[in-house]
Amino acid sequence: MRWTCPFCDHKVFIDKANYYESVSTLLIENKHGRRQLTTAWIVCPNDTCKEYSLFTILHAQVWSPQATKWLQGELLQTWPLVPQSSAKVFPEYVPLGVREDYNEACAIRNLSPKASATLARRCLQGMIRNFYGVSKRTLFDEIEAIKDKVDPMTWASIDATRKIGNIGAHMEKDINVIVDVDSKEAQVLINLIEILIKDWYINRHDREEMLKSVVSIAEEKTEMKKAKPTE
Incomplete structure (x- = not known):
């Protein structure tokens, strides 16, 4: 994916070598329903930068009868952590x-x-x-x-x-x-x-x-x- 580094402002291409994410799902019964929290790391591939960015993304999860599984739904909020x-x-x-x-x-x-x-x-x-x-x-x-x-x-x-x-x-x-x-x-x-x-x-x-x-x-x-x- 194309991405602009917030530290060096270079437009770069990010692939699996520069990107890592982990996902956790709220399964406890609550009034809002299932939620999916993704934590994502991106390291700038620019050799003169190499800074990392960290952010979390909250989505709703929706049940898909066609796929017979829970899928990522509406984007609810994004929190930039590094930089803030x-x-x-x-x-x-x-x-x-x-x-x-x-x-x-x-x-x-x-x-x-x-x-x-x-x-x-x-x-x-x-x-x-x-x-x-x-x-x-x-x-x-x-x-x-x-x-x-x-x-x-x-x-x-x-x-x-x-x-x-x-x-x-x-x-x-x-x-x-x-x-x-x-x-x-x-x-x-x-x-x-x-x-x-x-x-x-x-x-x-x-x-x-x-x-x-x-x-x-x-x-x-x-x-x-x-x-x-x-x-």
Whole structure:
């Protein structure tokens, strides 16, 4: 299977030599039914990495009359153990506050998706203020201020993150109305933050470094030309 190592961020192919799992089944009678817990180890095959990842996966089990046996059913929850979250490691030139909010959003995605969405919202606000130099009364006003600076789909995604993050940040007027956010939805917001960090910070940094190298080469050639003895 294809897999991206959370430590070195390399896309690699995992086979039996790099993957091991063990399965235990809850057979004790309970109100939820049979459960299957899989513990999985993956060792990165990248020779410069070789880190291991460890996670557990909980599924329901369902009886199949056709197969006349219990089969793996609905995925109920996944717990990353090593590393403790799916957070990517970003360079230090990405603002510390942005990295901290992003890391926390990843760390609590499964434990509290609504809190994770709220942190993604806060991370987004920090990025807008830092990258575009915009600071207004509300995040809504700040997002409106950059509407002509990003493409329409990116802007719509940013505004959607604000709205979803508001679910965790602000209680509904009717306290009996509960709008939930699940871990998959929280992960979508995290994915957007990762895309924006790459587009706004990493790509800009790489572009600046490339342009600096061009200027440096030109300056070096100019100096060599000046130093060349005249005949």
